[in-house]
Amino acid sequence: MDVLEVPGVLESLQPIADFVKEASAEAGLERREAYRLRLAVDEIATNVVLYGYERSGQTGLLRIAKNLDSERLTLCLEDTSPPYDPTAQAPPSDLSESLESRPIGGLGVFLTIQGVDDFRYEYVEGHNRNYFTVRRPAAV
Amino acid sequence: MPFDATLSTEGQVATITLTGELDAAAAPAFRARIEEAAGASPERLVLMAERLSYMSSAGLRSLVFAKQKMGQAVDIYIVAAQDPVIETIRLTGFDHSVIMQEAYVG
Numbered sequence: 001m002d003v004l005e006v007p008g009v010l011e012s013l014q015p016i017a018d019f020v021k022e023a024s025a026e027a028g029l030e031r032r033e034a035y036r037l038r039l040a041v042d043e044i045a046t047n048v049v050l051y052g053y054e055r056s057g058q059t060g061l062l063r064i065a066k067n068l069d070s071e072r073l074t075l076c077l078e079d080t081s082p083p084y085d086p087t088a089q090a091p092p093s094d095l096s097e098s099l100e101s102r103p104i105g106g107l108g109v110f111l112t113i114q115g116v117d118d119f120r121y122e123y124v125e126g127h128n129r130n131y132f133t134v135r136r137p138a139a140v
Numbered sequence: 141m142p143f144d145a146t147l148s149t150e151g152q153v154a155t156i157t158l159t160g161e162l163d164a165a166a167a168p169a170f171r172a173r174i175e176e177a178a179g180a181s182p183e184r185l186v187l188m189a190e191r192l193s194y195m196s197s198a199g200l201r202s203l204v205f206a207k208q209k210m211g212q213a214v215d216i217y218i219v220a221a222q223d224p225v226i227e228t229i230r231l232t233g234f235d236h237s238v239i240m241q242e243a244y245v246g
Contacts (some may be wrong), residue, residue: 010163010165011165013163013164014161017194035224039194039196039224042163042196046196046198092232107200107201108196110232111196111197111228111232
């Protein structure tokens, strides 16, 4: 399956995760890379549901598509909630601060950017598009 | 694997055993167990994580929630977590705020 379209609700995180796992297996990613990619997509999808759709009172879809070539796996997560560029978000404050004293925002996007080789965002014709790219292991 | 969180309390120690995948959809079930545990005013919260196969930032936010509900003096132990979960905790600096153990030592 190259494309999955699901409602923009938290219950859709699991089918999205299954789609990512399947794509990672097809791309031959190592377990660690596959986990980090799943985490990256999960964090952005969660933000879209909670802050894109729910907070704006809108409903809509989450669409995820994969593009696999000999060197890279790229996943594109798309939605129609209000424009939101995760890459414009400030990084989390000092990560060594204690749980009690630091603001908690920004962790999801931080994990996303740390988890993939390239993360890109664009807003095109009413659609947020988040691109997650990982390099495939070198052919043996 | 579906997420599950079970609570047991012994003396001043509340233990929550986590199983499966902890994403934002599963986090409310985890927070419900934390609230339940907080009712017994424990001094220590032990999270048995051996069978926790996935945790997103929703899980990290639940740890902050635990500190808020139980008080800052309560120590949070994370026991036997799998490598990718440990990596997320370390990457975000949460290892400075919780006690990570391979096997629970009280």
